[in-house]
Amino acid sequence: MAGIIGRSQRRRTEVVPEGASNVRQEPALVRWIIIAIVVVFLGVFLVLPLVTVFQQALAHGVMPYLEALVETDALAAIRLTLIVAAISVSLNLVFGVIAAWAIAKFDFFGKSVLITLIDLPFSVSPVISGLVFVLLFGAQGYFGAFLQEHDIQIIFALPGLVLATVLVTFPFIARELIPLMQEQGTQDEEAAISLGASGLQTFFRVTLPNVKWALLYGVLLCNARAMGEFGAVSVVSGHIRGETNTMPLYVEILYNEYQFVAAFAVASLLALLALVTLIAKALLERRAAAE
């Protein structure tokens, strides 16, 4: 969801006080019923699955849990996930910032089309995002013959994984930056230019500090999604053990082989990543609101 930082997260919370009968308050019974519904609904759908992950991972105790994590294939999966995420996030960081700059600081014809294009990967099924790269670079794909001739492996190898991940996670950073940069306008940059700064200097010294929290938040989300992506990566990976399995894919393999503890162990790492992301998000929001 774009523009979370810097816009209406200012909490003008209308928390209705207890006590005297208040026109904007439902009767107490209704309130408690609603709260009960909410707690049960969120508890069943959100809390329980999360708890299940850790409970299953530790079902046989701590030792099997740790053993599953240091197993060779597991370590390879972890390493691959980290590499793919690092590359994808870096690429999307650079190009996301460039895109945000082009869109937010200038007015031009076709801007809304461009914004829609940037949003596109959000509305496309991840399976399709992977499929298109197989179509392009797979053995029977458009460039398949060319790649085989030159012995370049894209599908079923790291480049394919990166491409698919980049496509799926591209919007995150741009969508966080664009509304904020649009809101901030070009005044600061114009002031810097008139004082003699170059474009790059202006960007690093003026623009970047203004959007640092939104940027950080976008990177955080982008990273979480990059590490956790399943559908798109599943299609391009070929599931080659130890080589092209990211953590989510490895979880699938373990699960299908009925190695439940191991599957949940690796999954728990990803769940921890999710929790860290959420906590960091909450902290960033507080920081941004305080400024």
Place this chain on the structure above:
Amino acid sequence: MDIGIHNVTKRFGAFNALDNVDLEIKSGELVALLGPSGSGKTTLLRIIAGLEWPEAGHVLFDGEDALARSARERHVGFVFQHYALFRHMTVFENVAFGLRVRRRDKRLSEEELRARVERLLDLVQLQWLAERYPSQLSGGQRQRIALARALAIEPRVLLLDEPFGALDAKVRKELRRWLRNLHDDIHVTSVFVTHDQEEALEVADRVVVMDKGRIEQIGKPRDVYEHPATAFVHEFIGESIVIPVTVEHTVVLYEGKPIGIDAPDIADGAARLFVRPYDMGIVPPDRAALKGIVRYIHGLGSARRVEVALGGEKRPIEVDVPRRHELTADQEVGLVPYRYRIYAA
């Protein structure tokens, strides 16, 4: 409907919004609650409406305990400063709202409802806007629709919270007059809140001047203006020259010297002399005990405003002087208050 407010106290945390307030409003009156922000006037209005509840005190509608009823049951018409019109409904539906949500047994037939709404739109002279949406209306039109909506339920009392505060000066003046005329036609008990003293004095039958949660004075506009009961009222309504003085055995002294007036009802000690700018006379310096130096002369009209530096005062006082009275800057003059009031400091 008579409204009786007795010993009403309201606190927000440590802040005393209303402190033991007593007020009687007669049926059919148009009363203004006048005061600066923080005086408690809006809080009092909202308590009458049932949107707030006091910590102590009673509110009676025609002798009945109003606090026992919720806002929904009190049958009051409330008009907000920012209109609070329902954006997603037409003007017609906005005005009809109160009639549509009535309990089944009190509901009107569709024809009756339509007739009532159209009559109200006639009353506020906006029948031609019935099918428009609030976003298509000007500020003044919106406020008149808000009023029509409140009147639709035939309220026992009309409560208006700074009704013209969001409008620009010209529209404000027009609507002020229009409201007065409307009230003269329909005679429903009305209470409105304002911080604009000109508005209160022009429109209301009686003015209630409030400050810091207390009532300073209640009276007809003329009384409040000409016989202010406290220093606050004197200063808040109309313009005032304020001079710090001391009283010694009923003799009024400025900087230790008597200035020729006495204050029989004031105890010894520090006090303040209040004079309207046009009640301060300027005479040759040897004819007065109070002396000052002319600093600046404003205005080219029939009366001029003269700034006079007075003794040790940091800021000059402002006196209205008729045009024929010739004065020059740096001239020493004598000051004689013709009409004045003295309040203990």
Place this chain on the structure above:
Amino acid sequence: MQPPATATVSRPFLGRSPSVVPGFGITLGVTLAWLALIVLIPLSSLFLKTATLSPEAFWAIITSRRALNAFKLSFGLSLVAAMINLVFGAIVAWALVRYDFRGRRLFDAIVDIPFALPTAVAGIALTTLFAEKGWLGSILAQVGIKVSFTPLGILVALVFIGLPFVVRTVQPVLIDLDVELEEVAATLGANRLQTLTRVILPMIAPALLTGFALAFARAVGEYGSVIFIAGNLPNVSEIAPLLIVIRLEEFRYADATALAVVMLVASFLILLTINRLQRWSEQRTGRL
């Protein structure tokens, strides 16, 4: 005084007046190139591949019994899941904004879990939870309800991943809702329910619909969280994305792309609707 030598001014380009801020040409160029490389070319390859099919062949593929069932399942269950999320998401948003209860902040934070949690993790967790021996599955089994490996399981997964959408689109609108609207409705004689249905609900309706459309779009394309809990039986519990993957593994590229095109077109339509709804929403809930 000389203007600073380093101040650059963009040359008139595409009929725009030059701007003081530099970098337009290069950033736009890079952005377009990147988008073309990552988004446009790959997606257009999809349509290119489909174009190699004759219209009859295309039609035959997407209307085959298995494909139709997959579409029906995906779109149908996504719709139901989005509707469930519409109702419960609205209730959750209301409680989080209007009420104060122990743990409210915590619950507010965890609403984002489906955003942050990898879909595969959610998939295996939900499957285990609702399996016949799982915590919830065993309770439901006593009432005769089987969730895992049935379409019901798919529904559960789709509700999970769509949950934050309605909540997060409705929350800001509720927060900004004018207090005075509710107060004035009360003074006009409306009870709480009437105020809710006649005043509040119409004002948050655009946000509700936007959230609904977003949840629907997400559910339609969902893969990772569904394939574990679904039975994946063709014609019964096989979602469209899974069918696409199966066709790919069978090297039936044309089939896969034909199906993908249908899903893509559907996604576009939903995206358009979302944009329209958001524009309508801005009109409706702006301040007077």
